[in-house]
Amino acid sequence: MFKIIHHYFFPHQRNNHRSKILHNSSLLVIIVFLLLSTWFSIIVNSVNPQILGITYSISDQELLVLVNQKRLDNGLSPLTMDEKLSGAAYGKARHMLDNNYWAHFAPDGTSPWNFIINSGYNYVYAGENLAKGFVNANDAVDAWMNSPTHRDNILSSQYKDVGFAIVEGTLQGEETVLIVELFGQKKNPFLASNTTDVETALSVSDQKEQAPVQAQVQVQEEEEEASVSANEVAEVPLLGSTDIDNLDSVNNFQSKLYQSQPLFDVISSTKTFSFVLTAILLIAFILDFVVIVKRKIPRIVGNNLDHILLLSIFIVFIFIYNLGTIL
Amino acid sequence: MKNVKHHIMLYAFEIIILCSGFIIILNSEFNFWTQFLILGVMLFFYTVIGLLRHTKDNDMHGKVVLEYISISAIVALLFLLVNISRI
Secondary structure: OHHHHHHHHOOOHHHOOOOHHHOHHHHHHHHHHHHHHHHHHHHHHHHOOOOEEOOEEEEHHHHHHHHHHHHHHOOOOOOEEOHHHHHHHHHHHHHHHHHOOOOOOOOOOOOHHHHHHHOOOOEEEEEEEEEEOOOEHHHHHHHHHHOHHHHHHHOOOOOOEEEEEEEEEEEOOEEEEEEEEEEEEEOOHHHHHOOOHHHHHHHHHHHHHHHHHHHHHHHHOOOHHHOOOHHHHHOOOOOOHHHHHHHHHHHOOOOOEEEEOOOEEHHHHHHHHHHHHHHHHHHHHHHHHHHHHHHOOOOOOOOHHHHHHHHHHHHHHHHHOOOOEEO | OHHHHHOHHHHHHHHHHHHHHHHHHHHOOOOHHHHHHHHHHHHHHHHHHHHHHHHHOOOOOHHHHHHHHHHHHHHHHHHHHHOHHHO
């Protein structure tokens, strides 16, 4: 065993003063092995995701608890789960998957506020956070909290209600899980019923213009598309008849736990495998470099420092790389 | 270490390319194939810079070229494997 390790990781006379694992022949074997592994993983993943798939465990209740915990930690009142907002969030998620876009505003101009209005939620303030590719609620909420604009949404005192949707589908060619989080504050019914008609109209008008501004501000910091005026946002046409039909299913949306438990989790297993293989190559290059510099043996091989540099950066990348993204 | 001092600019350029490439991939909202393209460009520069240095040192050889291409291919395939769920 020691001889094998010595032969593969230490340069000496028998391996021509180059660690055997770093010989071009060994590197080619690794390449062929990786090609076969990739091909095999794609086949198994597509044929039977129950064997090699993605492990998910996300529920809207879990998201609610985590978001409210962040609010409580910052001295804010907890948000209430609103069925209409959850329905609107579900509609937004389905709209993104059906129209293949990843943005706050759809390419056809549909805004997040369209879904809220059509769900019957009469808002004064509204906001939206999006996430995709996360495998648990904790990572998604942490990612939002690490982004100043998303954090502002979660910790805004203007919102009283929240709605979540967790929907799986193919977006821009990638199998993923979308999380849509919509925030809102309902229009105060007391204000409308206790004022004159003129005052009511004015109040409603004032508030109606305020709402999209507030809603717009949340998104504007992240998307250039959001740089529309308050009036333009307010005048965005409502959803078409087809979309309104879809809202029937939206309104029937029920909170649930989204879970997938394949035999092998493709994300963690490939990440661990890549990390270990990179670490092995990195160790081999470092040992080879140290021994050869010490012995001052001239060789015609690639520059070890180059490879050490690349693999060091890549191993850090694998460690921190997260498939989830937020918007 | 003499080699590093001799090619300090090339090393600095290489570090900047590698770091900025991975940072772009980490922070971008691009889809997988755009990220893969960025990685490909980055590895191309990595190979070119490495070979340029060997040319300057007059120790360029076919097996050196093969070594750089092999290491680049391994990194690209590992990136592919990590993202297998997105393909």
